[in-house]
Amino acid sequence: MKRRPTTELLDTDSGTAAEVAASIRDLRWFNRWFGGIATTRRLVEVVARKTAKTRFSLLEVAAGEGYVPQSAGTQLEHSGLELSITLLDRVSTHLPKNGSMRKIASDALALPFSDSTFDLVSSSLFFHHLSPKQVVQFAREALRVCRRAVLVNDLVRHPFHLAVAYAGTPLYRSRITRHDAPASVRQAYTIPEMQEMFQAVGAENIEIQRHYFFRMGVIAWKPEANKK
Numbered sequence: 001m002k003r004r005p006t007t008e009l010l011d012t013d014s015g016t017a018a019e020v021a022a023s024i025r026d027l028r029w030f031n032r033w034f035g036g037i038a039t040t041r042r043l044v045e046v047v048a049r050k051t052a053k054t055r056f057s058l059l060e061v062a063a064g065e066g067y068v069p070q071s072a073g074t075q076l077e078h079s080g081l082e083l084s085i086t087l088l089d090r091v092s093t094h095l096p097k098n099g100s101m102r103k104i105a106s107d108a109l110a111l112p113f114s115d116s117t118f119d120l121v122s123s124s125l126f127f128h129h130l131s132p133k134q135v136v137q138f139a140r141e142a143l144r145v146c147r148r149a150v151l152v153n154d155l156v157r158h159p160f161h162l163a164v165a166y167a168g169t170p171l172y173r174s175r176i177t178r179h180d181a182p183a184s185v186r187q188a189y190t191i192p193e194m195q196e197m198f199q200a201v202g203a204e205n206i207e208i209q210r211h212y213f214f215r216m217g218v219i220a221w222k223p224e225a226n227k228k
Contacts, residue, residue: 001157001158001159001162003157003186003187003188003189003193004186004187005131005187006183006186006187007183008129008179008180008183008184009023009176009179009180010023010024010176010180011129014176015174015175015176019174019175019176020174020176022173022174022176022177023173023174023176023177023180024064024065025173025174026172026173026174026177026181027064027067027125027177028067031067031068031071031124032071034212034213034215035211035212035213035214035215036068036124036125036153036215037068037071037072037075038211038212038215039124039153039211039212039215039216039217040068040069040072040122040124040151040153041072041075041076042211042217043122043151043153043217043218043219044056044058044072044076044081044083044120044151045076045079045081046207046219047120047148047149047151047219048081051148053119054080054081054082055081055082055084056081056082056083056084056119056120056148057083057084057086057117057118057119057120058073058083058084058085058086058118058119058120058121058122059086059088059111059113059117059118059120059121059122059145059146060085060086060087060088060122060123060124061088061108061111061121061122061123061126061138061142062088062089062090062108062123062124062125062126062129063087063088063089063094063095064089064094064095065094065095065096066085066087066095066096066099066101068124068153069083069085069087069122069124070085070099070101073085085101085102086101086102086103086104086118087101087102087103087104088103088104088105088106088108088111089103089105090105090106090107090108091105092105108123108126108138108141109134109137109138109141110141111141111142111144111145113145114145115144115145116144116145116146116147116222117145117146117147118145118146118147119146119147119148120146120147120148120149120150120151121142121143121145121146121150121151122150122151122152122153123138123142123151123152123153123154124153124154125153125154125155125184126152126154127152127154127188127189127194128154128155128157128184128187128188128189129187132193132197135189135194135197136197136200136201139197139198139200139201139203139220140201142220143201143202143203143220143222143223146222147222148221148222149219149220149221149222150198150203150218150219150220150222151217151218151219152194152216152217152218152220153215153216153217153218154188154189154194154215154216154218155184155185155188155214155215155216156188156189156190156191156210156214156215156216157185157186157187157188157189157190158185158214161185161188161214162182162185162186165181165182165184165185166181166182168181169181185214189216191208191210191216194208194216194218195208198218198220202223203220203221203222203223204221204222204223204224205220205221206218206219206220206221207219207220207221
């Protein structure tokens with residue numbers, strides 16, 4: 001199945017306030033029941049086990065309301081792990097107005113932070129919005145800003161996944177979701193494609209696993225020579 005880039009309506013705020021709100025509720029539903037929160041939680045657990053650390057600063061890029069990292073962080077507390085989360089999104093209005101998480105509006109492809117500012121740089125359902133060239137650019141920036149690793153939680157492109165995205169249309173709350181769900185699958189990457197792009201930016205070690213319901217979990221470890 002060839003990758004087919006498609007502009008998603010939620011990316012361009014193409015809808016009424018009610019349609020956007022309904023689409024965000026759909027996203028929460030996807031992340032709660034179809035592997036989104038669980039994938040991020042498991043990625044952090046792997047890093048914790050391999051580094052023997054229990055506290056991490058985490059930058060969530062293209063964070064939106066921050067539902068995935070915040071939910072994963074709450075679940076991780078039960079196993080003694082703590083996340084200090086900073087949310088970054090391109091538009092300030094996408095970020096939550098309240099809450100304790102730090103928030104910043106900025107460009108994901110030119111992160112406004114010094115080298116090794118955060119233990120982890122994470123993203124959920126962001127990579128499939130990027131062209132291969134942009135993926136490489138962001139991966140390079142994320143590796144620069146992290147101290148430990150870059151975590152990627154995204155979709156796997158597959159014909160059956162696309163069929164399910166279309167089959168779920170009657171369940172979606174918003175016309176935005178009815179357009180964006182299959183569009184997301186069509187422009188998602190495969191595991192070999194993701195491996196190749198992270199190798200291009202010199203990640204020290206790349207661990208990629210397939211999680212529940214066509215979710216991809218990536219841990220790209222920062223090269224030892226670049227750690228501070």
